[in-house]
Amino acid sequence: MKVHKKVSCSSCLAEFSSKLLLEHHRRRNCVKIKPIHKPLLVGNSNARPPTKQLTVSNPTNKTESDTLKEPLVSGKLNCYKCNRKFSTLRNLYVHRSQAHRLNTPSKTVLTKLKNGVYKSKAAHGGIPLNDRLKMACATFRKKLSETVLTVE
Structure with a gap:
């Protein structure tokens, strides 16, 4: 073995x-x-590694619900041409492709969604019913409305 x-x-x-x-x-x-210290460069033997100093921030009076309402990244992403700030990378990408004509934008960013053949409805958002199914639904609705009226 x-x-x-x-x-x-x-x-x-x-x-x-x-x-x-x-x-x-x-x-x-x-x-x-x-490692505690980063290795020194070969040609620079007199250089010392930078020391980090930690500071204790003062506690704030914010509650958990206040911190949850704030965006995680608040205006950290800047546009390189107009210095406009964005909270998400997607928003920055859309801005750059629409305002500054980015070289290779995605088609979903540049073109608006086209209305399809079938309109979506709240109850049913797909293929329209055929005549036979419409008749079945109509009789079902009629029976349902009759039972609701008799219960009241």
Whole structure:
């Protein structure tokens, strides 16, 4: 019987039966220890890595419902031509393709939806009923209205 060699993770020393499982573990589950300092450049031996300073922000008086009403990204995406701000990438894309004539816009952005042959209705939004089915529905509606009137 052939036995496969066990492969171990270099950061947490967990053992796996295949390299595929090890790679999956590294990508998904393994807690990787980040180095404290980034390696210095070879030609610049006097340079020091930048130090990060964390500041504690003052707590706000906002409730959960207030924070849920705010957009996640508030005007973070700028148009490169007119510096107009957008909250979503889709809105920026539509603006760029319509206002600035983006080179390769999607057809769904440039063209408006055409009205189809069949109009959608609230109750039924598809193929219109044929005559035979219309008759069946009419008799059903008639019987239904009669039963509603007798119940009242």
